[in-house]
Amino acid sequence: MGVRPPQQDGSDADHIEFGIAALEPHLDDRIDYPATAEEVVQAVGDVQVSYDASGGTVALSEVLEKTPKRRFESKRDLLDALHPVFEEYRAAASNSLVGRLRGLLPF
Structure with a gap:
């Protein structure tokens, strides 16, 4: 996603x-x-990945831990498995008080 x-x-x-x-x-x-x-994780490192437009990040290993799959047949398979986890992080951040305040600010 991108905005x-x-x-x-x-x-x-x-x-x-x-x-x-x-x-x-x-x-x-x-x-x-x-x-x-x-x-x-070994191939790309435990990179921090943004999960929302406000700059919230999460470690790749943490996102992978929350997926039900442990093996990915292709890049598309990996991204499809990770997408709902990133959406959960984004939704949780936007529902927090800090997330709501960030959404009101123009920067």
């Missing part, structure tokens, strides 16, 4: 990537599929 940040100066700002869109660049050509969750 554009608020535009204040009229210039074309880059979009902010989070969830599987933020993770995908770390996965390119680094993993031989099929791969286990442990092999994925």
Whole structure:
């Protein structure tokens, strides 16, 4: 997923990537599929991945622990398994008091 940040100066700002869109660049050509969750973390490292537009992050190993799958047949299979977990993190953050306050601020 990705969203554009608020535009204040009229210039074309880059979009902010989070969830599987933020993770995908770390996965390119680094993993031989099929791969286990442990092999994925070994190949790319335990990177911090943004799960919302406010900058919240979570470790890849933590997201993988919450997936019901332990083995992924392809990159698409991995991303499909991780997507609902990132959505849970995003929803939990937006429901928190801090998340709601961040949503009200223009920056």
